[in-house]
Amino acid sequence: MNLTLHIWRQKNRHAEGRFVTYEARGISPDMSFLEMLDVVNEGLILKGEEPIAFDHDCREGICGQCGVVVNGSPHGPRPATTTCQLHMRSFKDGDVLTLEPWRANAFPVIKDLIVDRGAFDRIIATGGFITAPTGNAPDGNAILVPKPAADRSMDAAACIGCGACVAACPNGSAMLFVAAKIAHLGYLPQGQPERDRRALAMVARMDEEGFGACTNHGECEAACPKEIPIEFIARMNRDYLKAALFSPAERSGPSDGA
Amino acid sequence: MVGNLTVFKGAVAINAYGAALRKFPAVLWGVRFGLLLSVGLHIWAYLALSVKSWSARPKGYRVTSYKEASLASRTMRWTGPILAAFIIFHLLHLTTGTVHPDFKEGDVYHNLVAGLSVMPVAVFYLVAMACLALHVFHGIWSLFQSLGFSQPRFDSFARRLATLFTIIVVGGFVLIPLAVLAGILKLQ
Ligand code: SF4
Ligand code: FES
Numbered sequence: 001m002n003l004t005l006h007i008w009r010q011k012n013r014h015a016e017g018r019f020v021t022y023e024a025r026g027i028s029p030d031m032s033f034l035e036m037l038d039v040v041n042e043g044l045i046l047k048g049e050e051p052i053a054f055d056h057d058c059r060e061g062i063c064g065q066c067g068v069v070v071n072g073s074p075h076g077p078r079p080a081t082t083t084c085q086l087h088m089r090s091f092k093d094g095d096v097l098t099l100e101p102w103r104a105n106a107f108p109v110i111k112d113l114i115v116d117r118g119a120f121d122r123i124i125a126t127g128g129f130i131t132a133p134t135g136n137a138p139d140g141n142a143i144l145v146p147k148p149a150a151d152r153s154m155d156a157a158a159c160i161g162c163g164a165c166v167a168a169c170p171n172g173s174a175m176l177f178v179a180a181k182i183a184h185l186g187y188l189p190q191g192q193p194e195r196d197r198r199a200l201a202m203v204a205r206m207d208e209e210g211f212g213a214c215t216n217h218g219e220c221e222a223a224c225p226k227e228i229p230i231e232f233i234a235r236m237n238r239d240y241l242k243a244a245l246f247s248p249a250e251r252s253g254p255s256d257g258a
Numbered sequence: 259m260v261g262n263l264t265v266f267k268g269a270v271a272i273n274a275y276g277a278a279l280r281k282f283p284a285v286l287w288g289v290r291f292g293l294l295l296s297v298g299l300h301i302w303a304y305l306a307l308s309v310k311s312w313s314a315r316p317k318g319y320r321v322t323s324y325k326e327a328s329l330a331s332r333t334m335r336w337t338g339p340i341l342a343a344f345i346i347f348h349l350l351h352l353t354t355g356t357v358h359p360d361f362k363e364g365d366v367y368h369n370l371v372a373g374l375s376v377m378p379v380a381v382f383y384l385v386a387m388a389c390l391a392l393h394v395f396h397g398i399w400s401l402f403q404s405l406g407f408s409q410p411r412f413d414s415f416a417r418r419l420a421t422l423f424t425i426i427v428v429g430g431f432v433l434i435p436l437a438v439l440a441g442i443l444k445l446q
Contacts, residue, residue: 006320019320072323098321105314170327171307172314212314213307215334216400218326230403238406 001027001093005040007052008100010109013116017109019098022052029089033076034059034066036088053112061085061225064160067167068113069100074164074223082162082225102167106174106209117163119209120177124161126205127198128181130190143189153187156180158226168223171212176220178206179236180228186239196243197250203240204251259430266437269367269446276366297342304338330396337389344386351379371445374438383435391428395420 003024010017024040031039034056041051057065066083070076076086091097099113107115145153159180166174182199185191191198214233221230243250261279264271279286324332347357352369355361360372374380402416437443 069319069321072319072321073325100319100321103315103317103319105316168325170332171311173311210314212311214404215307215311215331216396216403217324217328217331219324222325234403234406236406237404241406 001029001088001091003027003036003091003094004096006096006098007113008109009052009112010101011111013108013110017112027088029087031088032059032084033068033070033086033088034084053110053114055114056084059084062160064162067102067162067164069102069167071098074102074167075162075225079222080225080227082160085225102163104163104166104172104211106172106211107163107166115163117161119211120161120163120174122209123174123178123202123205124181127194127202128185129194130185131193132190145188149187153184156183156187156228156232159184159224159228160226162225164223164225165220165228166211168219169212169214170217170219171215173214173220174206174209174211175214175233175236176224176228176230178202179230179232182236182239183232186235195239196247199236199239199243200251203236259427262434263430265367265370265434265443269365272366272370273364276364297345301342304335308335328396330392333389333392334396337393340389341386341393344382344389347382348386368445370434371438371443374435375445380435380439384432387428387432387435390431391424394428395424398423 005022005024006019007022008017009020022040022044024036027036027039034054037052037054044051054068055065057063059066061082061084064082067075068083070083070086075081075083076090078086078090101107101109101113102115102117104115106119107117110116157180159177161177163174163177165176166172169176182202185198186195216230218230221228261275262272264275350356351358351373352366355363355369358369358373359376360368362368374383398420399416402419407416434443
């Protein structure tokens with residue numbers, strides 16, 4: 001199949017970017033979206049042009065590195081699918097696709113379709129941890145976890161930190177990501193000691209990084225390749241409210257200074 | 259809304275309701291002041307939220323496609339100001355009578371029916387009520403979400419409550435201009 005691609009090209013953080021049109025010819029429907037870009041890039045390299053820069057690592061939907069906005073949809077049109085797991089059979093011969101990087105103040109474009117998601121790492125560093133005793137490995141069933149809590153925690157832990165939620169949100173909000181991280185630890189007994197501090201610190205960091213505010217559109221959950229539901233956002237709001245009202249002292253608690 | 263609906267019981271009932279509201283000026287002004295304060299806070303939150311969202315995405319997409327965002331959620335930013343304009347008009351129209359063609363102090367029934375018999379005015383009322391329906395529906399649902407009651411996006415208690423509340427309240431309001439247009443409420 002043949003496609004026309006309008007791709008955002010930007011030399012570096014400070015350069016002005018623009019859209020450049022490319023033709024992708026002889027694409028197999030069994031290729032992944034990134035393999036299609038590989039083919040285009042090989043053509044560019046043969047012509048002596050600069051290949052299109054895009055982020056990727058595992059190419060099996062688990063690392064969260066990849067991500068391109070395809071015709072306005074982060075990770076493309078297929079629900080619950082990362083860009084690397086999206087196949088070209090999701091498109092038709094002759095389709096015209098516009099490829100853009102995640103757009104958010106907190107995610108500056110580094111080059112072409114690659115953005116800097118360091119803001120997510122800094123949010124994790126302020127609260128994405130638990131306190132665990134060191135020494136010998138604990139006994140297998142020393143800490144009992146109720147099955148429903150374990151299930152919910154695993155649902156939240158599915159978040160791969162790709163940032164599609166921010167890219168999809170009309171407000172550029174990172175609430176779904178932060179909510180998933182807070183729920184992931186907050187459902188487990190091991191996560192309780194830092195629960196209040198975690199909510200306060202991670203939300204504060206999220207605001208400092210310049211993400212927008214949630215107005216409950218629900219676009220994030222529609223774009224999320226791991227189907228993180230916005231119920232977790234409500235849960236984060238509840239954790240935050242409770243912590244702000246009942247343990248304000250945790251606000252000044254030690255942060256590891258990310 | 260319930261008070262407004264006394265219009266269907268006739269002129270005497272709604273005029274009595276109007277008089278009852280004015281019986282204790284201190285209470286009336288207390289409530290008015292409270293409402294004014296809420297409106298002020300609401301507008302402040304609107305501005306703060308808008309500025310935050312715009313600065314979070316200084317550069318937008320060339321192509322956008324919405325999947326879950328509803329008409330109600332996407333128009334909040336527009337239905338809000340329309341409603342603010344409507345409230346000002348409504349006060350000038352039926353409270354102070356400034357923009358009313360034939361205002362009779364204290365005769366609520368007459369003012370209401372005469373005022374809403376003017377076609378463009380009635381249409382504005384209906385448009386404003388459509389905006390109110392969208393705004394209130396998303397507002398109520400958001401209230402639950404923002405205050406932390408975990409709810410699935412669709413088919414949840416909060417969605418049903420938002421739908422029910424919107425239908426009852428907006429439905430009640432909208433009956434009045436519709437009844438005037440249909441000739442059910444007439445000048446006596
Ligand atoms: S919540 Fe979903 S969209 Fe957001 S970072 Fe995690 S996996 Fe990606
Ligand atoms: S490359 Fe790892 S998730 Fe797509």
